[in-house]
Amino acid sequence: MSVDVASCTPLVRKALTAEQAADLSRVLKAVADPARLRLLSLVAAHEGGEACVCDLTEPLGLSQPTVSHHLKVLVDAGLLTRDKRGVWAWFRLVPGALDALAAALSTAGSRDAAPSSG
Amino acid sequence: MSVDVASCTPLVRKALTAEQAADLSRVLKAVADPARLRLLSLVAAHEGGEACVCDLTEPLGLSQPTVSHHLKVLVDAGLLTRDKRGVWAWFRLVPGALDALAAALSTAGSRDAAPSSG
Secondary structure, three states, rough: OOOOOOHHOOOOOOOHHHHHHHHHHHHHHHHHHHHHHHHHHHHHHHHEEEEHHHHHHHHHHHHHHHHHHHHHHHHHOOOOEEEEEEEEEEEOOOOOOHHHHHHHHHOOOOOOOOOOOO | OOOOOHHHHOOOOOOEEEEEEHHHHHHHHOOOOOOOOOOHHHHHHHHHHHHEHHHHHHHOOOOOHHHHHHHHHHHHOOOOEEEEOOEEEEEEEOOHHHHHHHHOOOOOOOOOOOOOOO
């Protein structure tokens, strides 16, 4: 049930359809959580851009099952990859996924890119 | 209780603190809703980049109180301005707010901007 973040429609180029808004909100709901934002941030900042649950529980101060749940939400949203090696699963950012989400929110290229005052 | 979106800390430059993650998630929660994404999109696409509730209820298929509630959430999140003129309040995008949110999610400038494969 992974989402293709790159297919999300830019918000302000023209009015979103209900379906486009539902797709984009699904990815945004996945990131709109303090623990999941910190997980994305910790994974990105970790050595090699990769981290396992064992690296993430202590900095977050959350239990391993809770961290695993949040990681699953981020994998399902198409924002993290999961690679099982031995005992642990290793997570890294899906290349381009956060940038695609950022691009969907950006007004660059729209008539609102340089709004006039007043 | 408006949020200063521009002050949100970029996600992937280095690991977010709990407070930074809470600030960013608050703005993301405001946009992580299909109706509110469509409202932002409709306001941006409307003539002059400005719309009143009267312009927004029909395209969304929602009641005026529901649309007004969603608009208030977006104003409180620092994403829309509200200007009362006569009978109606008029809404427009806060210049730069969506772009600041996009910048907080973007990996541009981080070591993950051009991730290697594997």
